[in-house]
């Protein structure tokens with residue numbers, strides 16, 4: 217089977233002419249909403265849980281000649297040179313719109329279809345790394361989120377060689393540059409909110425209240441290892457042998473692999489550590505005799521607020537995903553690499569399912585099952601996907617595509633992988649009806665009443681504890697302390713109306729980060745006898761209870777909704793039951809193997825059904841089943857060949 221890239225290359229002049237024709241007619245591209253100099257975190261929609269960006273890179277010098285010479289069988293292939301022909305065009309930078317130019321073939325010659333894909337942002341080949349960082353990480357305030365006990369995750373996805381590592385390494389270095397400055401600003405504000413009671417060491421005074429720890433994990437196929445572990449042992453294939461790391465939930469539900477965790481205090485420390493881990497990854501890739509990275513790499517920075525030791529730690533998770541390989545590119549692989557490629561595809565499909573469900577949940581305020589336990593990659597991203605997690609989180613996906621038309625089939629896969637995260641229209645939501653057990657439905661009065669009860673309970677508890685100590689002392693000196701009066705007026709130590717001013721409700725408080733709520737409580741303190749530490753502890757307790765109530769209400773409603781959905785599915789009213797994940801992975805793989813044939817055959821079958829007045833859905837289902845059968849047979853042949861090759865090598 218001639219590869220689609222070779223086919224496109226041989227027809228390149230015709231595709232270039234078709235592209236020029238399209239370019240002449242198209243509307244001019246639109247740019248970003250704001251220039252870089254006017255970007256501020258406040259200019260973004262803070263409620264978005266998943267942000268999607270597309271990026272394409274420029275063609276590299278000599279790349280076309282190296283990669284796509286027209287006649288692969290020519291005796292002196294190096295003399296062949298091929299000019300560049302774009303496979304994608306940026307139609308709009310914000311919202312992001314990429315047009316993919318899909319080559320095809322009809323009876324009257326080559327055709328070029330133009331497919332549109334949408335994201336939040338689209339970065340063309342001229343956009344530099346600094347701008348990508350500013351428009352993704354900086355403007356969405358991901359550093360502040362992780363410094364406030366939340367989880368921020370940035371994922372780079374795309375075909376091998378499309379520029380993932382280029383983007384991620386630059387983001388990592390920019391984060392190393394900025395993280396400590398942002399931490400000082402956030403830290404100083406927090407220290408000021410605490411007033412004079414914090415022990416003002418020079419570090420605390422300058423806002424250095426955070427502890428940072430870094431881990432670096434590599435996931436190759438099913439095997440996890442620690443990229444910070446130095447090794448001088450290698451297996452037969454040249455793979456460095458590192459300790460296998462278990463990825464599983466512990467008794468309390470955390471997924472904390474046993475990795476080397478290194479504390480960092482400055483930008484230079486972090487920079488040095490990132491360089492070390494990246495060099496290990498590069499060496500590993502080279503030793504495996506692969507130019508590309510076949511593994512997922514997860515750099516995690518855990519951030520602890522030392523002035524809030526009982527609150528959740530924040531996390532910044534940076535993921536450079538393995539290159540999604542075309543099946544036809546992996547034909548020559550040995551058994552182990554085929555297995556890795558299959559595992560990678562599976563984990564990428566599972567990740568897609570999780571991100572899509574998360575985006576859907578945010579859009580609908582509904583309750584969707586997120587299958588994060590199905591795979592090690594998504595297990596490692598548990599704080600992002602577990603709906604029972606109390607930490608606020610944000611995921612940023614940067615989908616990368618090659619600029620070449622020879623890669624368009626793969627580019628459309630990448631773009632269609634990322635695009636559905638956005639396409640779910642938010643459900644119109646009326647006001648939720650009052651539910652005493654769901655804080656999201658409370659009005660201002662009910663919220664103030666609840667907060668007052670909470671602080672009263674805590675004040676009572678500490679009054680009782682104090683009384684017990686005094687009573688013991690009195691007893692020792694032969695006296696009896698007067699019992700506590702039941703209806704004595706209790707000073708709760710804070711002005712609840714300042715924490716929740718008119719117009720604000722429990723729903724507004726529920727979206728605050730824990731440190732923000734603590735700051736609000738410290739600012740509302742009325743009883744100066746109450747120590748700041750005690751008030752901080754109360755505040756963490758109260759906001760924790762509020763999160764818990766919201767979570768319980770969500771979970772309760774989720775169970776109800778899941779039950780009713782199940783019923784709808786069995787009653788066959790809701791349409792087809794959700795597709796099996798494995799099915800989805802297989803379809804994705806089949807699209808890669810069959811390339812344009814997949815899309816064209818389905819398009820033609822649908823058109824024919826429409827023209828004949830037939831059932832287009834049935835035509836789609838039947839044609840897809842036929843294509844899948846063809847793919848399975850091709851795959852079986854490939855596997856048999858690979859097995860033969862491996863057996864042959866073993867015999868030698």
Ligand SMILES: Nc1ncnc2c1ncn2[C@@H]1O[C@H](COP(=O)(O)OP(=O)(O)OP(=O)(O)O)[C@@H](O)[C@H]1O
Pocket residue numbers: 272273274276341374375376377378379380381382383507508509510538539540616
């Ligand atoms: N935006 C860009 N501008 C200039 N050069 C780029 C850009 N993006 C990527 N490159 C270059 O393209 C080549 C491939 O990029 P990179 O290694 O980041 O790809 P990748 O998607 O991580 O590939 P793999 O999956 O194989 O690791 C590199 O030489 C890189 O320097």
